[in-house]
Amino acid sequence: MLGVVVWGRIREVFAGEMPAGVTLRQAANLAALQAELERGGALVLTEASQLEAEKAEVAAWTTGEGRRKAVLIAAADAGQAESVATRFPFLDDVLLRPITPARLRLSLARALATLQERRAAEQLQTALKRKGDELHDLNKIGVALSAERDIHKLLEMILGKSREITAADAGSLYLVERASDDGPSPNDQLSFKVTQNDSVVLPFAESTMPLTETSISGYAALTGHGVNLADVYHLPPEAPYAGSGAGARSFDERSGYRTKSMLAVPMKDHEEQVIGVVQLINKKRDPRAVLRPVSVVDEQVVPFTPVDEELVTSLASQAAVALENNLLIQDIRNLFDSLVRASVTAIEQRDPTTSGHSFRVATLTVGLAERVDALGSGRFRDVRFTTDQIQEIRYAGLLHDFGKVGVREKVLIKGKKLYVGEMLLIRQRMAYVKRSLEVEHLRAKLDAALRNPSARDVLEQLEREHAGRQRELDETLAMIQKANEPTVLEEDSFRALMDLPNQTFHDIDGQPQPLLTPNELRALSIRRGSLSEKERREIESHVTHTFRFLSEIPWTGEFRRIPEIAFAHHEKLDGSGYPRGLRADEIPLQSKMMTIADIYDALVAWDRPYKKAVAVERALDILWDEAKHGKLDTDLLGIFVDAKVYERTLPQPGETVESVAQQA
DSSP states (O other): OOOEEEESOOOTTTOOOOOOTEEEEEEEEEHHHHHHHTOOOOEEEEHHHHHHOOEEEEOHHHTTTHOOOOOOEEETTTHHHHHHHOHHHHHHSSESSSSHHHHHHHHHHHHHHHHHHHHHHHHHHHHHHHHHHHHHHHHHHHHHHHHOOHHHHHHHHHHHHHHHHTTTTEEEEEEEEOOOOTSTTTTEEEEEEEEEEESSSOOOOOOEOOOOTTSHHHHHHHHHEEEEEEESSSSTTTTTTTTTHHHHHHHHHHOOOOOOOOOEEEEETTSSOEEEEEEEEEEESSOOOOOOOOOOOOOOHOOHHHHHHHHHHHHHHHHHHHHHHHHHHHHHHHHHHHHHHHHHHHHTTSHHHHHTTHHHEEEEEEHHHHHHOOOSSTTTTTOOOOOHHHHHHHHHHHTTTTOOOOOOOHHHHHSSSSSSHHHHHHHHHHHHHHHHHHHHHHHHHHHHHOOTTTTTHHHHHHHHHHHHHHHHHHHHHHHHHTTSSSOOHHHEEEEHHHGGGOOOOEOOTTOOEEEEEHHHHHHTTSSSSSSHHHHHHHHHHHHHHHHHHHHOOOOGGGGHHHHHHHHHHOOBBBBBSSSSSOOOSSOOOHHHHHHHHHHHHHHHHOOOOOBBOOOHHHHHHHHHHHHHSSSSSSHHHHHHTTTTTGGGSSSTTTHHHHHHHHOO
């Protein structure tokens, strides 16, 4: 039975003797009352004068600790009972004074029932709050798991959160590796992916082991049921994994650890297929405790509870879905990445001399972006790129020339001023003219011989004239071939070319034809390079084609700027670039980096038909000259040079050009 504490004067409250078995205690004030209640719950009897003296304190006390430990009843005269109840709403009841033994006994019984109900309600509220907190924590963990895109970080998070909610000192995470896509097979394996330990530092390397029931994690994976063990040194002898105890002992002897309690929970996907196992070790009384030396293990380590198993099972289910989604996203990205690489390779095969250029530009641009991201001072100290943004830069680099698919192949690979067919036609024309002159020469010699067989001087004169004309044609062809090279056209050669349309020959029908057609003359008159202005505009149009093509792809949010970045890779800070003539503040930072990478690779790239490769030092000098003239970003170029980013695409001993390109 509950005790009775009288708060105030006993004889002012009671009438008669105390009921048998009732312990009576007394308290003079609230502090004394609280001290008495430390001995256990009680029925507290008092009067209005005591309550009035400490009304505010009593009101606060009864809403907290007091409600759990006491039933508070006031004694009042018949005419004051209602007033007392109104003035002190925190009272549990008001009894008329004096309180008789019978009424006291009844009040005690009711007080006992009331305190029991309050404690039960409090326990339910505590349990409900704990469940709510657990659900809240699981929801937060689920959100965090869903947001993580790095597979290794995700696995670390799954294990870390599982240990956190169970106070586990250590743990491991395994993934099931199926030998066949058709389902389980005897060749399936468990891949040891992650391990964590708060008490000892252990060497770790990923490994695999056969998926069998002889290991605790294998048993959990194959049966789909959790395994909760109080002490792995004492396993049920009938369990398939009974031999794991000896393995645990052997591990502990080597590592200086003590493996005791263990919980292995399977990770099941949405189809209830086990894709992995979370294995937790040594649940601690104090989550902050370090289990060193080994002697503290028996004091600190306790078995995992059913609640732990329930929580980890729930978390493992969320983790399995997050992992499956992550792997699916990774598969999609790998598929897309392969498609991008195959597409770039196909485009570059139209112009084999530029093979690998897009891969190298991607490598150099990403390398420069990574160096900028690592800066802690200077103009770019606040610039940071996420993993997705680095990948965005990489894709933009790989696809920056994709629009060349819209450029005619003969223009794309044009290495000289005249197309191959045009130069062949000129050679054939010259051969025809020479053959015609030969025919005319022979006819003239025959006529001269018939007229005067002894006139040797005439025949010799004809030979000299014929040889001179043949030599002139050879020199003309040599001049045309020289002018056809994609070099700067000298003034003398230009004037000589201008005269060629005035030189004629007779075709097979006897009609006069110019030695060089107007179209051929225009092509050969290109003062620098191999492209006419029209052809140059067609080549430059590849940037616009690239933008239009990339804009048709429904990029996800993290890659949405790929078309914009690629579109601006030929723009210059002073507005002299193409196709839009953007100025510095209009060009994305990623595009400025790609411009440097693109120009550098074009300069040092292995020989092309229309230019020779230059040495790295010369290429860097050219880049600096461009920067000094306000075309390239000086700070970015400084990082490119100082960090030796340009070395990333230089072949190392034993490497080939192709292998360097494919590393992009």
